[in-house]
Structures are given as C-alpha cells and as structure tokens.
Amino acid sequence: MQLYDAHCHPQASLHNPVVLNGTCPEDWAQILKLANQKSQIIPAIGLHPWQVNDAPDDWQASFLQQIAEAKAVGEIGLDQWIDGHQLERQQAAFCWQLQQAAQRNMPVSIHCLKASDPLLRILKTQSAPKRGIHLHAYSGSAEQVRSFTALGAYFSFHAGQLHPKAKKAPAAVRAVPSDRLLIESDAPDTIQNTVSYGEFLQHGYQRVAELRGLTVETLAEQVAANFARYFLDD
Numbered sequence: 001m002q003l004y005d006a007h008c009h010p011q012a013s014l015h016n017p018v019v020l021n022g023t024c025p026e027d028w029a030q031i032l033k034l035a036n037q038k039s040q041i042i043p044a045i046g047l048h049p050w051q052v053n054d055a056p057d058d059w060q061a062s063f064l065q066q067i068a069e070a071k072a073v074g075e076i077g078l079d080q081w082i083d084g085h086q087l088e089r090q091q092a093a094f095c096w097q098l099q100q101a102a103q104r105n106m107p108v109s110i111h112c113l114k115a116s117d118p119l120l121r122i123l124k125t126q127s128a129p130k131r132g133i134h135l136h137a138y139s140g141s142a143e144q145v146r147s148f149t150a151l152g153a154y155f156s157f158h159a160g161q162l163h164p165k166a167k168k169a170p171a172a173v174r175a176v177p178s179d180r181l182l183i184e185s186d187a188p189d190t191i192q193n194t195v196s197y198g199e200f201l202q203h204g205y206q207r208v209a210e211l212r213g214l215t216v217e218t219l220a221e222q223v224a225a226n227f228a229r230y231f232l233d234d
C-alpha cells in the first residue's frame, strides 16, 4: 500500500510519492535538485504568504526561470492569522502565481489561514488551473467545503489537525467528496520528535479513515487515484 503525501517540505525521509513544496526563491533550486534525484518527488515552487514581505525584488523573474522544471506551484496562499500580515501584498503575489499555474494548467498547493472569504472572492473572479486547485491543511468550515468544491478544489489534511479534541477539521474531513480528498504531512514543522515522518503520515490516513468509516486500505486507494488525477495527469 502506497501512502501518497500531497504536501510536504524538504526533510530527511522521503520514500513515498510526495509533493515537495518550496516557500521562497532560496529553496526552489534545492526542491528541483531533490526531484531530479528521486523520481517519486513532485517538485513545487512558490512564494509562501509568510515570505511575501521579505521576498527579493526579482522573485518573479526567478520563478519564471525555474517554473519549467517544476511540476506544481506551491506553496502559495493567503494568511490573516500571522502577525504583521499585509493582505494586499499577499493577494498580489498569490494572484500572479495562480495566473502562472492557470496558464500552464499546473497543480497548485494553497495555504489559507483565516482568509477563506478573500480566497473565495479571488477564485470566483480569476482564472485558475483547469484541473482545479488544492487547499492544503484545509482549515475552513464544513460549509465552505461546498463552495470550494464547486470551484474545483481538492482538500488535504494532516494528523496534527485531527487530534481527538479537534472539531472543525474532522467535520470538514467528513464533508469532502471522496473524489476530492487527499492526505498530507506538511512535514517537517508539523512533526514532534517522538514520531517519525512515516508514522505521522500513516496516522493522518488512520484518522481520516476512522472519520469517514473506511479501512485505511480503501482510503489509500481513493487518495492514490485523486493524487494521480490531480498531480500526475497531463
């Protein structure tokens, strides 16, 4: 059984199929190099909303130089949770990168924290990749799952969002259509040292399987099909 990881960052153990996301121009070359070394890595480059204020002036030129080698755009997005956020600057960077992905029909991995409404506004008015979009570590409500699904969204969750006392993410997990569901690790920052990467990813599959009343095997088959359709189809 293969466990597909829809959103991860560079870290030590990468054996399974994984989308490896960059966050700023400084790590894009490393992502592309790792993907050259390991065929199961899908390289994504993007300017993360937390990096927008500190990005070098020529980040778009770097992006355009390297995008041909990447297989996805990410991690990009909007975040009104972080201190000092400047939504307008985030939106400008996000919309430009979304447009680049749309022009190439590339998968796009989106971070959205406390910004569902501005994100929905953008998705309703701007062109997005024909294959749809991917909302990583989805933190919106179960109701908003419907709005995002209508706009072509796939949704992924990691074990850290699904601890036994959590309420919002589990409700969202149950609301996602089975052909739009993905699992991720968002490693390494999500993982505490007592747990390995493989255990953490597997734990995410176990929790989502429990919440949806499925065996891990059945869930893994669904997720593998969704992952292939979204990230691997031309």
Ligand SMILES: [Zn+2]
Pocket (backbone or CB within 6 Å): 007, 008, 009, 021, 075, 186
């Ligand atoms: Zn991430």
